[in-house]
Amino acid sequence: xxxxxxxxxxxxxxxxxxxxxxxxxxxxxxxxxxxxxxxxxxxxxxxxxxxxxxxxxxxxxxxxxxxxxxxxxxxxxxxxxxxxxxxxxxxxxxxxxxxxxxxxxxxxxxxxxxxxxxxxxxxxxxxxxxxxxxxxxxxxxxxxxxxxxxxxxxxxxxxxxxxxxxxxxxxxxxxxxxxxxxxxxxxxxxxxxxxxxxxxxxxxxxxxxxxxxxxxxxxxxxxxxxxxxxxxxxxxxxxxxxxxxxxxxxxxxxxxxxxxxxxxxxxxxxxxxxxxxxxxxxxxxxxxxxxxxxxxxxxxxxxxxxxxxxxxxxxxxxxxxxxxxxxxxxxxxxxxxxxxxxxxx
Numbered sequence: 001x002x003x004x005x006x007x008x009x010x011x012x013x014x015x016x017x018x019x020x021x022x023x024x025x026x027x028x029x030x031x032x033x034x035x036x037x038x039x040x041x042x043x044x045x046x047x048x049x050x051x052x053x054x055x056x057x058x059x060x061x062x063x064x065x066x067x068x069x070x071x072x073x074x075x076x077x078x079x080x081x082x083x084x085x086x087x088x089x090x091x092x093x094x095x096x097x098x099x100x101x102x103x104x105x106x107x108x109x110x111x112x113x114x115x116x117x118x119x120x121x122x123x124x125x126x127x128x129x130x131x132x133x134x135x136x137x138x139x140x141x142x143x144x145x146x147x148x149x150x151x152x153x154x155x156x157x158x159x160x161x162x163x164x165x166x167x168x169x170x171x172x173x174x175x176x177x178x179x180x181x182x183x184x185x186x187x188x189x190x191x192x193x194x195x196x197x198x199x200x201x202x203x204x205x206x207x208x209x210x211x212x213x214x215x216x217x218x219x220x221x222x223x224x225x226x227x228x229x230x231x232x233x234x235x236x237x238x239x240x241x242x243x244x245x246x247x248x249x250x251x252x253x254x255x256x257x258x259x260x261x262x263x264x265x266x267x268x269x270x271x272x273x274x275x276x277x278x279x280x281x282x283x284x285x286x287x288x289x290x291x292x293x294x295x296x297x298x299x300x301x302x303x304x305x306x307x308x309x310x311x312x313x314x315x316x317x318x319x320x321x322x323x324x325x326x327x328x329x330x331x332x333x334x335x336x337x338x339x340x341x342x343x344x345x
Contacts, residue, residue, distance in 0.1 A: 022064050026345075028057030032081040033305075033340025035132065037324035040332035048323050049081035051131045051340040052295065052305045054088075056095055069103040094152070106162045113156050116171040116189035117149050117217055120202035124221035124234035126251045126262040126293075131322060132307040132336045133291030135249045138268040138319045140284050142240035146215035148175065148183045149204035149238070155182075167194030181210035187217075196225035215240045229254045244271040245284070259296040259303070265289070270317075285315025285330060302343045310335040 033051030037044050049055045058076030065071055076095040078088035087094055091112075098111035114122075121136075122128040129136040129150075141147040158173035170190040177184035185206030192199050199222040207214045221234035229252055236247040251264035266289040291309035298304060309321050311334045318327035320334040327334065 022062060024059065024061035026057070026059055028079075029053045029055055029342060029344045030079075030081055031055045031340060031342040033131075033338040035323060035336055035338035035340075037132075037321060037334075037336035039320050039325045039327050039334040040329065042325035042328070044323075044325055046323065047082045048338070049079075049083075051307065051338050052303070052342045053128075053344075054095070054130055055079045055081045058096070067103075069101065072100045072102065074098045074100075096152075098156075104162060107160045109156070109158045109160075111156060112152060112154050113158060113173075114152050115148055115150075115156070115175075115185075115187045115204060116158065116173055117187040117202040117204035117219065118151055119171075120189050120191070120200050120219055120221065121150055121234070121236065123198070123200060124223060124232050124251070125249060126232070126253050126264050127291070127307075131293075132309040132338055133264060133289075133293055134322055135247070135264065135266045135289060137311060137321055138266055138287045138289050139236075139247065140238070140245055140268075140270070140319075141215060142238060142243040142245060142284075144206075144211065144213065144215040144240040146183050146185070146206035146208060146211070146240075148185060148206050149187060149215060149217040153183060153185065155184075167192050169193065175206075177209055179209070181208050183208050196227075196230075198223045198225075213241055242271075245269065256294070257296070258298075259294060261292075261294050263292040265291075268319075284319075285313065285317035287314065287317045287319045288312045289319075289321075301345065302341070304339070304341055306337075306339045308335075308337045 031050050031053050033048050035048050056076055056078050060074040062070050062072040074096050075093050077093050078095050096113050098109045098113050100107055100109040125135045127133045139150055153175040155176045156173050160171040161169055172188045174186045175184055183206050187204035189202040201220045204217040205214050216239045219236040223232035232251045234249045238245045247268045249266045253262040269286045270284045289311050293307035295303050295305045311319050311321055313331050316330035318330055321336045324334045324336055
């Protein structure tokens, strides 16, 4: 009840009308970590934000319209715990700003949100693309500037299948450039999740007015929870003009005490065309990411965690672990270690 009253007050301050909502919730995550990171000969000690989950707060709500139809909204903003900067330094509601209608037909959402291809990738990375061990650290947009396939998109129209299909699920989304040079694209996902088994596939294509050549992503993933251990494997291929990157991620998670132990290995290979110097494009090479961590749950809402990771770059590759100094030359190693605390509300 208190959360609902606070959320109504927040909406009142921002000019929103929440009196018609049947439920309104204020929610969030506050996450901070102390880390040591290194790239080549450059070292750094820092207090950082979002070592396990991105720090954020948001307001969401639903209204029952009758006949099984519901309206909903979701506003979510990043907060950098170490500096207090709102919106992560970008759009204030940059994590999500959607309005939706849901019913027996599924759900339609309008607004800024994660693409379904990004959601697919997160499901088969034990870090969900967050923190020192994030597999996203070795993903490249291949110089296309069209990276929404593994991110968020503005002007997004998305549709999700209903959740009563016997374990099958899926979604499709389309984003418009609206006459500017911003990204436009589409992505689709289809999967099956029932009991211990989870498999999924996704495809995405993006371009923009300044560059009509399409960046394409195709990915497959699977996982099986044996109870004592959950192995996961995913394969992603990205293409842009003559450039290509192939990425394998193998991971394992296992319950241990009051927490969870996890480890992951990602192998990212770029084809020869990606080594060719192109105006405005930093050539890439092959890279390997090794990461492991432990999450200790103090309660359902609070956890302590630690992560260790290292990226080994070859050739012209300059990938770095999250929060590390930028590489000054191709082929340098990047590594890090952190300890942190996450509290959700």
